[in-house]
Amino acid sequence: MNKKHPPVHQIELRIVKLSELFNSMDPTPFHHRNLDTDAEEFLESWALEFPQGSHFKIIIHIEQMPQENPTALVTEAIHNYFEYKSVRSKLNLHQLLLEGRISLLIGLGFLTMCLLGADILAANFANNTFLRLLKESLLIGGWVAMWRPMQIFLYGWWPIVRKGKIYHNLGRAIVHVVPVKS
Template sequence: MPSTRNEAGITRIALDVHNVDQLFSTFDPSPFHEFSLNSTAAQYIASEAWYAPRGNRFIIELGLRGKAADRPAAEKLKTVLRFHFKRAAATEAQNLRKLIRTGLVSLAIGMVVLAICTALARAVDEAPIRDGWREGIRDGISVFGWVANWRPAQILFYDWWPVRRSRNLYRRLAEADVVAAKPRARVAGAEEGAALDTMPGEATGS
C-alpha cells in the first residue's frame, strides 16, 4: 500500500509504527506540559503533504505494526498533530511578516542608495575627468546603486512565497483527520513503515 494517496479532494498519508508514542516528543516539564510531534514524524508528514493538490484535505491513516490503530491512539495523534502544526503555522506566519517587513525596509534603503548613486553618476558626467576614467567611474557608481536593490528584489519577488506556502500547508495539516489504517499484509524483509519504525522515541527539536 503506498504511503500517500491522492483522491478526489483528499490526500491520505499512511503512518505505520511499532508504538504510537514513537511519534511524540515531550518538552521539559517546566514550563511546557504539552506533547509535540517527534521532529522526524513532523518532517515526514510535511514532506508527504507538500506535493498534494492545494485544495485537498488531509487524512492521516495510523497503523500499528500493520494493524489498525485503536481509537484512543488515533485521537491522541490528532490532538498532538493539531497542536504541533498550529504552532508551526503561527511561526511561519510570523516569519512571513518579518520577511516582508525586511524586504520593504531594504527596498527603501536601496532606493535611497540608487538615488544618491544616480546623482553622483550625473556629477561625474559633468566633472573634468578624462573620458575613459569618466565612463568607468560613472558605470561603477550606477552598478553599485542597482546592486543595492538586489536583496529587496529577491525578498519581494521570490523569498516570501515558499514561506507563505509552508504556512498554508501547516494550517491545512493542523485540520487533518486521523483514522485507523486498514490492516495490510506484511511484506517479508521490508515494511511500509520502516522509516518511522526506526526513529527514536525522543527528538532534539520539533
C-alpha cells in the same frame, strides 16, 4: 452553482509504538508536544507534494497499540502542532516583508546617491576614462543594492505562504489511528 471541494489526500505513517510519534526531549503533555522530527518531516514532505489547497487524511498504523484508543490524543497533538507551524509561518512572512520594506528603503536611498554621483561625474568629467569607469560602477552598485528587496518581493514570500497553507490544512487533517494488521 456547483462548488468543487478541494481534494483530500491520504498520508499513511507506520510506527511501532505511540511514543515514536512525539519528540522524547519535549516534557510537555502529548497534546502540546512537538512531533518527532522524522514523523514531522515525513508528514510535511508528503503534504508539500500536493497542491496547497489540498486537505488531508492522516492514517497512523501502530504495531503496539495502547490499551485506550489514542485517536483523540493523536488528532489533538497533530492539529496543535501544525496550527503552531501555520502561525509561525505567518510570523515569518510578516518578518520577511518587514525586512523587505527596510531593504527597499535602504536600497532606494543608496541607488539615489549612486545615480546622483554618476550624474555629477558624467556632467563634469565625461572625457576621463577612470571617472567614466567610476560612474558606471556607481550605476551598477546602485542597482545591485536593489537586489535583496526585489528578491524578497518577487520570490521570497510565496514559498512561505504555500507552506503556511499546507500547515494550516495539516492542522485540520482527519486523523485515524489503527493497529497494524498481522
